[in-house]
Amino acid sequence: MPKVVIAGAGLVGALNACYFAERGWDVEVYEYRRDIRTMEHVPGRSINLALSHRGKCALEAIGLKDYIVKQGVELHARLVHNKDGKTLSRLPYGQPGQHIVSINRRHLNEAMITQAEKKSKVKFFFEHKVQSVNIEKKELVVADTGKSRIPKPGNISSSVSDSEIHVKADLILGCDGAYSAVRRSLSNYPGFNYSQEYISHGYIELNILPKNGEYALEPNVFHLWPRGQFTLIALANRDKTFTVTIFAPFSLFEQKMSTPEGVESFFQENFPDAYELLGRDHLLGTFRSVRPQFLISIKCQPHHFGDCVLLTGDAAHAMVPFYGQGMNCGFEDCLVLSEILDVCNDDISKALSMYSEKRVKDTHTIIDLAMYNYEELKDLVNHPSYKLRKKLDLFLNRIFPKNLDSSLFYGYIY
Amino acid sequence: MPKVVIAGAGLVGALNACYFAERGWDVEVYEYRRDIRTMEHVPGRSINLALSHRGKCALEAIGLKDYIVKQGVELHARLVHNKDGKTLSRLPYGQPGQHIVSINRRHLNEAMITQAEKKSKVKFFFEHKVQSVNIEKKELVVADTGKSRIPKPGNISSSVSDSEIHVKADLILGCDGAYSAVRRSLSNYPGFNYSQEYISHGYIELNILPKNGEYALEPNVFHLWPRGQFTLIALANRDKTFTVTIFAPFSLFEQKMSTPEGVESFFQENFPDAYELLGRDHLLGTFRSVRPQFLISIKCQPHHFGDCVLLTGDAAHAMVPFYGQGMNCGFEDCLVLSEILDVCNDDISKALSMYSEKRVKDTHTIIDLAMYNYEELKDLVNHPSYKLRKKLDLFLNRIFPKNLDSSLFYGYIY
Numbered sequence: 001m002p003k004v005v006i007a008g009a010g011l012v013g014a015l016n017a018c019y020f021a022e023r024g025w026d027v028e029v030y031e032y033r034r035d036i037r038t039m040e041h042v043p044g045r046s047i048n049l050a051l052s053h054r055g056k057c058a059l060e061a062i063g064l065k066d067y068i069v070k071q072g073v074e075l076h077a078r079l080v081h082n083k084d085g086k087t088l089s090r091l092p093y094g095q096p097g098q099h100i101v102s103i104n105r106r107h108l109n110e111a112m113i114t115q116a117e118k119k120s121k122v123k124f125f126f127e128h129k130v131q132s133v134n135i136e137k138k139e140l141v142v143a144d145t146g147k148s149r150i151p152k153p154g155n156i157s158s159s160v161s162d163s164e165i166h167v168k169a170d171l172i173l174g175c176d177g178a179y180s181a182v183r184r185s186l187s188n189y190p191g192f193n194y195s196q197e198y199i200s201h202g203y204i205e206l207n208i209l210p211k212n213g214e215y216a217l218e219p220n221v222f223h224l225w226p227r228g229q230f231t232l233i234a235l236a237n238r239d240k241t242f243t244v245t246i247f248a249p250f251s252l253f254e255q256k257m258s259t260p261e262g263v264e265s266f267f268q269e270n271f272p273d274a275y276e277l278l279g280r281d282h283l284l285g286t287f288r289s290v291r292p293q294f295l296i297s298i299k300c301q302p303h304h305f306g307d308c309v310l311l312t313g314d315a316a317h318a319m320v321p322f323y324g325q326g327m328n329c330g331f332e333d334c335l336v337l338s339e340i341l342d343v344c345n346d347d348i349s350k351a352l353s354m355y356s357e358k359r360v361k362d363t364h365t366i367i368d369l370a371m372y373n374y375e376e377l378k379d380l381v382n383h384p385s386y387k388l389r390k391k392l393d394l395f396l397n398r399i400f401p402k403n404l405d406s407s408l409f410y411g412y413i414y
Numbered sequence: 415m416p417k418v419v420i421a422g423a424g425l426v427g428a429l430n431a432c433y434f435a436e437r438g439w440d441v442e443v444y445e446y447r448r449d450i451r452t453m454e455h456v457p458g459r460s461i462n463l464a465l466s467h468r469g470k471c472a473l474e475a476i477g478l479k480d481y482i483v484k485q486g487v488e489l490h491a492r493l494v495h496n497k498d499g500k501t502l503s504r505l506p507y508g509q510p511g512q513h514i515v516s517i518n519r520r521h522l523n524e525a526m527i528t529q530a531e532k533k534s535k536v537k538f539f540f541e542h543k544v545q546s547v548n549i550e551k552k553e554l555v556v557a558d559t560g561k562s563r564i565p566k567p568g569n570i571s572s573s574v575s576d577s578e579i580h581v582k583a584d585l586i587l588g589c590d591g592a593y594s595a596v597r598r599s600l601s602n603y604p605g606f607n608y609s610q611e612y613i614s615h616g617y618i619e620l621n622i623l624p625k626n627g628e629y630a631l632e633p634n635v636f637h638l639w640p641r642g643q644f645t646l647i648a649l650a651n652r653d654k655t656f657t658v659t660i661f662a663p664f665s666l667f668e669q670k671m672s673t674p675e676g677v678e679s680f681f682q683e684n685f686p687d688a689y690e691l692l693g694r695d696h697l698l699g700t701f702r703s704v705r706p707q708f709l710i711s712i713k714c715q716p717h718h719f720g721d722c723v724l725l726t727g728d729a730a731h732a733m734v735p736f737y738g739q740g741m742n743c744g745f746e747d748c749l750v751l752s753e754i755l756d757v758c759n760d761d762i763s764k765a766l767s768m769y770s771e772k773r774v775k776d777t778h779t780i781i782d783l784a785m786y787n788y789e790e791l792k793d794l795v796n797h798p799s800y801k802l803r804k805k806l807d808l809f810l811n812r813i814f815p816k817n818l819d820s821s822l823f824y825g826y827i828y
Binding site: 179184187188190191192193194195196197198294 | 593598601602604605606607608609610611612708
């Protein structure tokens, strides 16, 4: 059986491991961080993710869908909070019965690693950092960061220094996210087209705790405080907390939210109801310790290098979060790759070319749609034509229900 | 005096060294290759370059212009060779008296290194390969590739391994070309927007030798065999040879020029007069030993990182060659940087921000114009409207002679 080596044990890396385990291939996964299942606190990255139709399909193929969906929170509509802190308006995501699911990143990641590990041919190596890729030798070069509590791989071909391991593979998957070391290592590969674009907005995550043991806000909706140039969102978690995110231009963070007094009055003025629920101490404590995070949009073409390396997930197509399709698109990568390998009878070289040909165009479209929704965030959301367009979307979706992923069609945040 | 460390001793790196030598700064230049002055044969890269007004201005400021221009060959017009191998048509570059200058890359590079070395504060370290940049420590990390015949730098702060040298600096300039190691090392720097795009055309360089001790073609014109999807060009050298370049889609190289018979009949059919002058043996020998080279277009924004690193030349803005402004634009970078440092009284942090603000927009425009000329190459050059547009260009340039670099306005190849 061929051997696949996967860089990254995040959501897409772990799901790919499940898929290749099902295929019966030898699977090795190398991950820079510790095993997420052993961590007390997982740093960085958004906690909440919205699972949509395309993501569910990818989970279904490896039998994880029902388990994951049950652990999530259904979202049936957007609930818009007005500036007076009282009035609410509701915009459904789809036809009655349709919904998206809010999922906890950590829980999802843990479930997929555990699922993959059930197969004996799958091995995870945590605290192994990708150094580079050698296409001619079909090797992933990783450094054991020296703290690993998990046995070393048995089949090491050579080592340049004590900590550097050269892992041979038939297929190398770069699933190491937007700042992919696999991609960077191959960025000078002839014919590799690439772009990365940062937007002028950043974000900070906050929390709303339960109130008298219950959700402090209605749980089964996507809470939204649109204010033109900036916005606040909130998604329910199963533990009755909410994860709250503020998106705003970096310039606004600097001008209006650089002092505790500034943060306080900015939230009081713009999000009075959310301010009450967040609490002054939590709000100011978070702003003191956390800086606004960057948002990046990445495109590349092709997604593969030579006849042995393929980028999937954010490593190939990171997108701004305003469409809620980043994770779902990464999950779909796994499904598409699996289907193409079926068609090609596991001829890797042929499959990689086919994959790029099919997948580049689709992912570029979703990236552009996410960026378009970002433009909406800045300009359109408070505009009367926006509500009209949403109504038109719903109408079109009623006529052509099978053609479109409902959350793709309606967007996520807007 | 502050210290500048320059990655790359190519055209832009060497010119920057001259500029900072004039400023009185301490200058160290680290170059991956051997000293070009000691090499018998210089591999890779186009041999001929067209020096235009903006390039001349940059050379003038360090007193090299007259010397360089004298060593070049003046080009007053394009001379178009038709498919019958006989008819020629002539398109002037500018008004009577205006011209561009064809320059030999090696000669130019050697002259600038020698010019920079005249100052005692300038040191070149050849065979030192850039590994990475550390912005916090203001260090360029280089590896001595172990073959250097030139003394090691005296002021080494630390070394990770025997060959790794950490060079401290107040300013680090990435002048290491389109595949810049400085840029790659910092590609994940927050807020760094970047794109690289390969075009579907490649190129191969050939030579026409002197005929009876004289130029085999008219020397003071840019020879051009435009054939729609593909084209041949020729520029005179001072040694009475011509450097000839064929540009064609990779698919055409594969389909029509993959065998000696294919190459021969392709050149006989499309460039009969050039075929005679190139000679069968040289043509087939070159195609046997050389593969078509890629052409890349690179944009980034900003051009600087933090308060100590700046990309200039191809490292910041590689462009396709169809405008003949790649080198000139890199030379202009040196002049612009120098002027901004004057304005800022050598406040590096302030100067870098100002430089990006001023320079990004200008370079993006030239990159786009070069790409537009590439589109012309594919579609327009044999079209009647093209000649009309060139006539309009000339007319406009007569009215607004001071506003535009003539070769920018007329393009280079087209």
